[in-house]
Amino acid sequence: xxxxxxxxxETEIGVKINDRYCSKCIICSSICPYEAISSDEKTGExxxxxxxxxxxxxxxxxxxxSAIETAYYxxxxxINYVEKSMHKTGFxxxxxxxxxxxxxxxxxxxxLKKRGVNDFISLRLxxxxxxxxxxxxxxxxxxxxxxxxxxxxxxxxRFEKGSMIGTRRFLLTQALLSQLGFSSDTLTVIRSLxxxxxxxxxxxxxxxxxxxxxxxxxKLAAPGVAQINPDNCSGCGLCVAVxxxxxxxxxxxxxxxxxxxxxxxxSLIPEIKSKSKKPVILVFCCQWSEFPALDKNQSFLNENVxxxxxxxxxxxxxxHILEALHSGFDGVLVAACEKSECKLEKGNEKxxxxxxxxxxxxxQVNLENRLxxxxxxxxYIGELDKNIKSFMxxxxxxxxxxxIGAFEK
Amino acid sequence: xxxxxxxxxxxxxxxLSPYKKILxxxxxxxxxxxxxLREAKTYATLIEMSGKPNNKNFECKATTVGKQxxxxxxxxxxxxxxxxxxxxxxxxxxxxxxxxxxxxxxxxIFPGQNTIFLGSxxxxxxxxxxxxISCGDCILDETGGICPRxxxxxxxxxxxxxxxxNGKCEVDREKDCAWVLIYKRMKDTGQLDKFRAxxxxxxxxxxxxxxxxxxxxxx
Numbered sequence: 001x002x003x004x005x006x007x008x009x010e011t012e013i014g015v016k017i018n019d020r021y022c023s024k025c026i027i028c029s030s031i032c033p034y035e036a037i038s039s040d041e042k043t044g045e046x047x048x049x050x051x052x053x054x055x056x057x058x059x060x061x062x063x064x065x066s067a068i069e070t071a072y073y074x075x076x077x078x079i080n081y082v083e084k085s086m087h088k089t090g091f092x093x094x095x096x097x098x099x100x101x102x103x104x105x106x107x108x109x110x111x112l113k114k115r116g117v118n119d120f121i122s123l124r125l126x127x128x129x130x131x132x133x134x135x136x137x138x139x140x141x142x143x144x145x146x147x148x149x150x151x152x153x154x155x156x157x158r159f160e161k162g163s164m165i166g167t168r169r170f171l172l173t174q175a176l177l178s179q180l181g182f183s184s185d186t187l188t189v190i191r192s193l194x195x196x197x198x199x200x201x202x203x204x205x206x207x208x209x210x211x212x213x214x215x216x217x218x219k220l221a222a223p224g225v226a227q228i229n230p231d232n233c234s235g236c237g238l239c240v241a242v243x244x245x246x247x248x249x250x251x252x253x254x255x256x257x258x259x260x261x262x263x264x265x266x267s268l269i270p271e272i273k274s275k276s277k278k279p280v281i282l283v284f285c286c287q288w289s290e291f292p293a294l295d296k297n298q299s300f301l302n303e304n305v306x307x308x309x310x311x312x313x314x315x316x317x318x319x320h321i322l323e324a325l326h327s328g329f330d331g332v333l334v335a336a337c338e339k340s341e342c343k344l345e346k347g348n349e350k351x352x353x354x355x356x357x358x359x360x361x362x363x364q365v366n367l368e369n370r371l372x373x374x375x376x377x378x379x380y381i382g383e384l385d386k387n388i389k390s391f392m393x394x395x396x397x398x399x400x401x402x403x404i405g406a407f408e409k
Numbered sequence: 410x411x412x413x414x415x416x417x418x419x420x421x422x423x424x425l426s427p428y429k430k431i432l433x434x435x436x437x438x439x440x441x442x443x444x445x446l447r448e449a450k451t452y453a454t455l456i457e458m459s460g461k462p463n464n465k466n467f468e469c470k471a472t473t474v475g476k477q478x479x480x481x482x483x484x485x486x487x488x489x490x491x492x493x494x495x496x497x498x499x500x501x502x503x504x505x506x507x508x509x510x511x512x513x514x515x516x517x518i519f520p521g522q523n524t525i526f527l528g529s530x531x532x533x534x535x536x537x538x539x540x541x542i543s544c545g546d547c548i549l550d551e552t553g554g555i556c557p558r559x560x561x562x563x564x565x566x567x568x569x570x571x572x573x574x575n576g577k578c579e580v581d582r583e584k585d586c587a588w589v590l591i592y593k594r595m596k597d598t599g600q601l602d603k604f605r606a607x608x609x610x611x612x613x614x615x616x617x618x619x620x621x622x623x624x625x626x627x628x
Contacts (some may be wrong), residue, residue, distance in 0.1 A: 204437040204445055204475075211532050244435075244443035245473065246450075319447060322454040361451075364418040365459040400462075 012381045014055045014071045014291075017048050021067035028059035028068060033160035054341065055291065055378045056159035057130025061169070071381050072291040073125055075135050082139050085121040093120040093146040094139055098128045098163070099287045100152040100235070100311070101192040103252035108150060108192045115188055117148050126291055126378075129162030133173045136187065140177075146186060153193045156234050158288060158343035194235040194251055194311065200225045202247035209239035209248060214345030236344035237315030241354065253311060258320050265306045266327035278304045279330035279395040283388065284320070286313040286351075288343040289335045291378040305388055313337070313373075314347030318358045325362075325370060331395040334373040335384055341377060348375065369398055410441040410530065411502040412537040413522045421452070421498065422459060424519050428495035429466065431456065433521070434487065434509070435473035436501035441530060441537065444500035444522070446473045452498065452521060470494075477505030483512045491516060545616040551603055553594035558611070560587035566608040 017028075017037075024044040029037040036052035037059060039045065060068045086092060095117060097104065102124050104112075112120070121144075125131060128151040136147060149170050157163035167189055174187045196217075198209075205224030217232030218239060226247075228239075237250045246255055262282070269280050287309045306329075310316060313336035321332050334355055336348035355373045362368045372394075374387040425431060433456070435449035442448075453469035460467040474486045477499065487509075491497070496517045499506050503524040510518050526539035542559045548566070549556060558564050562580040568588030572579030576589045595604040 204443065206441075206443040206445075208443065244447045245437060245445035246447055319450055319454070322451060322458070326454050326458045361418075361455070365455065367458075 012071065013050055014379045014381055015048065015050070015053055015057070015060065016069045017046055018067045018069055019045070021065050022046055023065050023067070025064065027062050027064065031062045031161070031165065032059055033162070050379055053379055054159060054343075056127050056162050057125075058127065058159065058162050058165055061130050061132035062165070070130075072378065073130060075132065075138065078123070078131070078135050079138050079142065081123065082121060082144065083142055086143055089119070089121060091119045091121050092144055093117050093148070094144045095120045095122050096128055096131060096147065096149045097122065097124050098150065098152050099124060099126050100156065100158050101150045101194065104150070105192055105194060105251050108190060111190050112148055115148065115185065115190075117146060117188075120148070126288070127157070127159045127162035127166070129157075129159065129164075129166035129169075131166065133169060133176070136170075136173055140182070140186070146188075148188045148190060150190050150192050153191050156193050194253075195230050195233040196228055196235065196237065196239055196248050196250050198226050198228055199247045199249070202245050204245045204247070206244060208242050208244060212238055212242045212350070214238065214347075234344055236312040236347050237310065238312070238344075238347060238350055241315055241317045250311065250315065253315060255317070255319070258308065258317070259323060261308055262320060262324050263327060265308075266324070266329060269328045272303055276304065279392060280304050280328070281306070281331040281333055281388070281392065281395060282324045282329045283307050283333045283335055283384075284313075284316045285309050285335040285384070286337055286348070287311060289313070289337045289376045289378070290384040304392070312342070312344045312347040313351035314344060316351050316354065318354060321358060321371060325367060331370040331372070331391060333388060333391045334371075335376055335387065336373060338375045338377050370395065410439045410528065411504075412525045412528045412539075413440050413442075413444070413500075413502055414525055415500075415522045416520070418455060418459065421519070421521060422456065425456065425467070425496060425498060426465065428517070430468045430493055430495045431470075432487075432490060432494045432497045433469055433471045434477070434497055434499045434501070435471070436477040436499070436505050437473055438476040438478065438501070438505070440500070440502050440505075440522075441528075446471065448500050449473055452500070456498075474501075474505075477501035478508050480508050480512050483509055487513070544611065545620065546612055548608065551606070551608060552591045553598065553600065553604075555587060555591045555594060557587045557591065560585075560590075564611075566611065 024039065024046055026039045026046060029039050029046060033056065034052050034054050036049045038047055057070055057073065060070045082094060095112065128149055139147065151163040151166050154163050170187060170189050177186050178184060203225045205220060207220050209226050210218040210220050215232045215234050217229045218226050221227040235250060237253060240248045240250050265282065272280055283305060285307055313334060316334050324332050334351060336351050337343065342348045352373055355371065359368045359371055362371060372391055376383040376387060433449045433453040435445045437445045449471035453471040457467050457469050472490055475482050477483055491513060494516060496519060497509060498519050498521050499509055500521045506518060506520045527541045527543060528537045528539045530537055539559055541556060544558055557566060557568060561568055562578060563570065565588065569586050573586035573589055576586055578584045578586045592604060595601050
């Protein structure tokens with residue numbers, strides 16, 4: 001992103017209510033899970049308190065007069081994405097996933113296959129509750145013949161009511177479609193959620209995960225092995241990042257696959273450096289702390305900034321940070337949600353603690369300035385970019401080779 | 410559990426600097442904080458990383474052993490991995506380091522951490538407390554389950570001394586006087602007669618280092 005563009009969008013807000021179209025029906029106000037929308041008793045004017053807003057987009061999909069404008073994932077850009085992907089891949093099935101349910105678990109993949117959804121276009125949204133029926137109908141009109149929606153299990157929705165509202169809306173759309181003569185499997189809903197799993201053969205029974213788990217989902221069972229209660233697990237990945245024996249995995253975010261992504265990225269560093277002298281950094285990003293334009297998951301933000309999304313900043317693993325610094329990145333930035341806004345349980349606070357203790361370790365080899373954590377929210381567009389920019393500036397000013405006393409002798 | 414603290418990286422790099430291929434071994438046993446595979450990998454990466462800009466190309470591998478104080482466990486787990494290894498850096502307690510030395514006498518072996526004490530873990534305060542000096546002559550039955558040999562800096566067997574104030578110790582005003590704790594505990598559990606009884610000096614003859622016990626399953 002060019003600097004000029006970045007400054008331009010700095011103050012732009014992610015969600016706005018357009019007074020010109022608003023009919024003051026206050027459906028949005030009653031549906032908002034965060035009580036961010038209120039209406040004036042006398043004038044009936046509807047106001048959005050952006051500081052309370054979590055940018056889930058549920059109001060956007062509920063508004064009957066399209067008066068809510070959102071900077072991310074509006075109907076036009078979604079349709080545009082679907083049409084482009086159809087053209088590119090030739091597939092005409094669409095799978096709509098929530099950030100909480102993607103990457104797709106193997107069980108969900110099997111379920112999709114069973115329902116005849118094989119080659120599909122994958123569309124990932126922060127919450128499926130933000131997809132309005134209008135989008136589904138337009139997608140069908142543009143050539144899609146089957147849509148599978150994969151919302152999170154209802155009790156685990158990161159946006160409180162998004163999964164519930166979204167699913168009800170899909171059921172209504174289903175009824176509408178059958179009235180219009182579409183077959184009943186045109187729109188299917190499969191519930192899913194990524195949860196942590198313990199490899200009992202690797203568990204050493206230290207109990208760190210059981211103490212750390214904010215959901216009380218882990219207990220030490222006889223004989224000294226941790227046990228996860230899947231009913232309580234929310235899939236934040238905190239236990240994965242604290243386990244000293246690397247015995248816990250979160251499907252889609254395994255140690256090995258993240259390491260692989262890091263080494264894939266780092267193999268590109270020499271080429272990038274030969275073109276420009278700017279530092280190359282890796283951003284571990286909580287997937288709720290920013291909404292980049294349509295699905296930039298696991299990709300470049302620009303060529304000097306590589307982005308790796310995680311289910312929550314709680315999953316940020318100190319081993320992966322070290323790996324990144326070791327494999328040639330000039331710096332590592334961790335982006336977490338703002339203080340009280342963790343979509344899970346205090347994952348951002350845990351991440352901050354972990355980063356500060358890792359910084360102490362890195363300080364012993366004079367590398368502490370190459371790691372930073374920042375707190376952002378998608379409510380202001382470009383907030384993450386601003387943080388990245390100032391981190392890049394700091395990295396540029398650092399000496400290239402850190403001095404380590406032990407080797408002087 | 411055996412409480413340990415990692416050595417400063419500078420010290421570790423200092424004694425590893427003559428070597429190139431290093432095996433970093435964690436221990437999944439009782440060392441606390443846990444020094445398993447994660448710790449071994451962390452240090453393996455850190456050592457390679459800090460060598461690089463100083464023209465020191467360490468090649469580190471990370472692994473872990475179930476219990477490093479078990480020579481059979483060490484031999485079976487590590488033997489397939491020590492080929493071409495110049496030195497071993499271990500994250501076991503002092504016992505584990507010495508066991509490894511006996512199992513692999515031909516390889517230089519270095520401790521990655523200092524072993525501090527046998528203690529308990531208070532998770533909420535993230536603090537470890539020393540609780541036992543393994544004296545070999547347990548008197549916890551006479552002192553309400555609180556060890557004065559460990560928790561009284563003077564190791565008094567008939568306390569408290571006159572230095573306690575408001576339940577705190579004169580050696581360190583932050584710390585509780587072990588004998589005041591013992592008194593309260595004995596009073597609460599109706600065992601003050603035991604508290605008042607005279608305890609003979611510790612028998613050092615039965616606890617001279619180094620000790621050894623022959624353990625056999627036929628016993």
